[in-house]
Amino acid sequence: MRHRVARAAEIPPGGMVLVPLGRRGVGVYNVRGAFHALSNLCPHAGGPVCRGDVTGTTVAGGAPYAQEWVRDGEILRCPWHAWEIDITTGRTITDPTRTVATYPVTVEDGWVVVEVDER
Amino acid sequence: MSAAPIPPAAGIVDCAVHPAPRHPDDIRAYMREPWRSRPFPGLQRYFYPAPNGDFDPAAGPNPGTDPDLVARHVLRDRGAAAAILLPQTRGLLPDLDLAAAICAATNDWLAAQWLDRPGFYGSIRVSPADPVQAVAEIERWAGHPRMVQVAVPMQAHQPYGQRLYAPIWEAAARHGLPVAVHIDSASGVELQTTPVGAAAHYVEWSALYPLNFGVHLASFIAEGVFGRLPDLRVVFADGGIDMLPPLAWRMDKNWRPTRNETPWVDRTPTAYLRQHVRFLSHRLEGPADAATRAKWLSLTGAANLLMYGSSYPAWDGCDPATAVAGADSATATRILGASARDWYRLAGEAAQA
Ligand code: FES
Numbered sequence: 001m002r003h004r005v006a007r008a009a010e011i012p013p014g015g016m017v018l019v020p021l022g023r024r025g026v027g028v029y030n031v032r033g034a035f036h037a038l039s040n041l042c043p044h045a046g047g048p049v050c051r052g053d054v055t056g057t058t059v060a061g062g063a064p065y066a067q068e069w070v071r072d073g074e075i076l077r078c079p080w081h082a083w084e085i086d087i088t089t090g091r092t093i094t095d096p097t098r099t100v101a102t103y104p105v106t107v108e109d110g111w112v113v114v115e116v117d118e119r
Numbered sequence: 120m121s122a123a124p125i126p127p128a129a130g131i132v133d134c135a136v137h138p139a140p141r142h143p144d145d146i147r148a149y150m151r152e153p154w155r156s157r158p159f160p161g162l163q164r165y166f167y168p169a170p171n172g173d174f175d176p177a178a179g180p181n182p183g184t185d186p187d188l189v190a191r192h193v194l195r196d197r198g199a200a201a202a203i204l205l206p207q208t209r210g211l212l213p214d215l216d217l218a219a220a221i222c223a224a225t226n227d228w229l230a231a232q233w234l235d236r237p238g239f240y241g242s243i244r245v246s247p248a249d250p251v252q253a254v255a256e257i258e259r260w261a262g263h264p265r266m267v268q269v270a271v272p273m274q275a276h277q278p279y280g281q282r283l284y285a286p287i288w289e290a291a292a293r294h295g296l297p298v299a300v301h302i303d304s305a306s307g308v309e310l311q312t313t314p315v316g317a318a319a320h321y322v323e324w325s326a327l328y329p330l331n332f333g334v335h336l337a338s339f340i341a342e343g344v345f346g347r348l349p350d351l352r353v354v355f356a357d358g359g360i361d362m363l364p365p366l367a368w369r370m371d372k373n374w375r376p377t378r379n380e381t382p383w384v385d386r387t388p389t390a391y392l393r394q395h396v397r398f399l400s401h402r403l404e405g406p407a408d409a410a411t412r413a414k415w416l417s418l419t420g421a422a423n424l425l426m427y428g429s430s431y432p433a434w435d436g437c438d439p440a441t442a443v444a445g446a447d448s449a450t451a452t453r454i455l456g457a458s459a460r461d462w463y464r465l466a467g468e469a470a471q472a
Contacts, residue, residue, distance in 0.1 A: 044375075058382040064347055065282050067382050101121040118433035 004111040011035070011112060014073055018050050021116040025050065025104060028112060029087050033072055036087050037114045038076070039080060039101035043092065047080030049100055057084055076100075131199035131439055132459035134429030135301070135356050135399050138204050138233055141184040154220035155298065160209045160305045166312070167324040169434045173304075178432030186233050191430050194238045197439055200456070201465055203428075204233055205242045205270050205299060207354060210307025218246035218307075223256055226266075234265040237313060240463065242299055247284050252291045261294040265461045269296050272303035273357065275329050285291035290444030292350040297397075297462060300330060300335055301356040325403060325435075329359035333366045336396065340370065343383030345391045352394075352462065356428060358401025360419045367392070392424060397462060399428030400442035400454065402435050412445025416438035422450040426459045 003029055005019045016029040018040060025040035027050030042049040056072035064109070076085040084093040090100040104115040140146055143161045163173055174182035183189060193202045206225050212218040222244040234241050244262045245253035260266045269291045277283060279300070291298050314334075318324040332355040333415035339345055339353060370388040378384060405415045415455040416431045419425065427443070459465070 058379045060343065060346075060383040060385075064285060065342065065383075084379060092375075094378055 001117055002113050002115050005114050006112050008035075008107050008110055008112050014054070016050070016054065019114070021038065021114065022101075022103075022118050024048065026114060026116060027076075027116060029054070029076075031087055034088070035107065035112055037065040037103040037105045038085070039103070041101065042057055042078045042080060042083065042085075043098040043100055044078065044083050047078050049076060049085060051075075052077045052079045052085075054087070065092045074085065074103055130456035131197060131201075131427065132200050132456040132463070132465065133193050133202040133429045133431070134354070134426045135194050135299075135464075136189065136202040136204050136431045137183055137304075137433065138186070138189060138206050138229065140228060141181055146221070146224040146228045149224035149231075150220055152218055154224075155157040157214075157217055158215060159212065159221060160307060162207055162209070162304055166306055166317075167321045169321065171434055173434055174432045175434050175436055179332075182432035186236055186239070189431070190236055190238065192428060197429075199238070199439075201238050201240060201459075202464065203240050203242065203267060203299075203459075204229060205301055206244065207304035208244050208246070208272070210261065210303050210305040211272065211274055211276065211309045211408050212246075212307045215246065215249040216250070219249055219252040219256065222246050222253075223259075226256065226260055230260075230263065230265070233255045234263075238360070239265070240267045240465070241265050242268050243296070244270050245287065247271045247275065247279070247287055248414045250284060250286045253287045257287070257290040257294065257296070260298065261290075267296065267465070268299050268354070270299040270301060270356075272309075273328070273335070274303055274307075274309035275331075275335070278338030278342075279335040280340070280342030280344045282342070285344070288344055288348055288351050292348040292352075295350060295464065297354050299354045299356040300332065328357075329362045332357075332359035332398075333362045334361075337366065337370060337388075339395070340388045340391055341381050341384060343381065345395045346383045346385060349394070351396070354397040354399065354426070354462070356399045357430065358390050358404050360371065360398035360400075360421065360425055363392075363398065363420070363424070364418050392420065396424060397426050397458065398424055399426055399430075400437050401428075402437040402441055403428070405445075409445045412446075413447075414444050416450060421446070422453055423458075425454050426462065427455045 006017050011030045013030050027038045029036045032112050040048050040050040055075050057075045058067045061068045076087050090102040092098045106113045147155050225244045229241050233239050243266050245256045367389045443454050
């Protein structure tokens with residue numbers, strides 16, 4: 001089923017809407033102009049992952065003990081136990097085999113359209 | 120202890136034997152002035168004297184001081200092929216130059232008096248509080264064919280993963296030398312014996328000191344030292360494997376939520392253990408009955424992480440049968456020698472199995 005969830009202009013870059021689709025709701029995110037739709041169901045313990053903060057993450061820096069901030073606006077932190085999720089793929093950062101379900105998103109006639117079949 | 124499967128005698132490697140000078144001042148012969156005449160503490164821990172004295176009476180009146188007698192007790196009588204000698208130094212001393220001089224003299228004494236005997240391998244003592252001198256001492260000995268590890272005290276003023284110490288671990292890794300962390304026997308200016316203060320009695324101290332191994336281990340992992348130094352290997356040389364499973368569970372569980380604080384830790388903390396960490400056996404550890412012991416050995420990962428160390432001539436030392444009580448024969452073979460030969464890359468007589 002395809003659903004018009006919002007006008008594209010209503011979800012500016014960095015923004016998101018949580019819409020009542022699927023089993024637990026679906027978060028629709030705009031990451032620098034690209035839309036991503038994620039299930040609001042954390043693969044860890046079922047937390048409402050889309051209620052979490054949109055943030056960035058860290059990687060080891062060039063020097064020992066140094067770290068750098070990367071991917072600002074592309075990472076979701078689950079509000080229950082703080083697992084980090086890559087909004088662009090749904091993968092958790094620490095275990096790529098555990099992923100948040102994602103859905104196809106398109107923009108048609110100025111509408112953000114999400115395809116969600118589960119009910 | 121119940122009868123345990125013991126592999127062929129030539130396979131046994133004792134990873135912790137503590138030789139001592141006949142008189143504590145004998146190492147002064149290996150020191151230059153002004154250190155030679157400088158006062159420094161003796162060798163025995165004085166905060167927590169053991170109930171019957173610190174030494175096994177069977178080790179004789181001058182325990183651990185006679186290379187022939189030590190060879191007879193730890194090698195011949197127990198059918199061991201090799202012993203890693205780990206002499207004590209004098210605690211954490213506030214004068215870093217004096218501490219370094221004591222380490223250097225201990226190394227010279229060990230090489231001159233002990234390492235020419237078959238089956239004896241040595242530890243390079245360094246004082247980690249001064250990384251520059253510690254690295255120089257490692258460089259001085261790294262080419263010695265019988266020096267097989269670097270040794271540092273368990274007592275420290277900062278956990279060992281912190282950046283102050285990084286050059287020492289880099290030097291050890293560069294030379295392929297494991298680092299042994301062992302309680303130093305004399306009291307210097309170390310911190311309280313537990314993080315909440317000094318234990319009052321021997322029973323508290325002896326039960327709790329392995330907490331410090333846990334602190335150092337957590338620090339090595341969380342500070343990314345193992346990640347940056349794939350060749351660094353650390354052996355906690357005075358027990359402590361008892362403390363490992365809960366520490367490992369707790370760190371693994373909290374790695375996912377806190378990974379972003381330590382981005383250099385790119386795997387679950389327990390994933391570092393097999394490549395980077397060993398513990399030595401200790402008589403105080405594990406449940407007393409053999410059936411539960413088998414379960415305990417499997418819980419602790421002993422088949423991969425535990426190696427036999429007698430702590431000779433300590434009063435609470437451990438013999439080979441005690442170290443492997445409850446183990447199946449493959450595990451016993453690893454604990455008693457196979458793991459140590461890999462870990463120390465032993466050549467010569469110890470390599471025969
Ligand atoms: S439920 Fe999301 S991190 Fe635990």
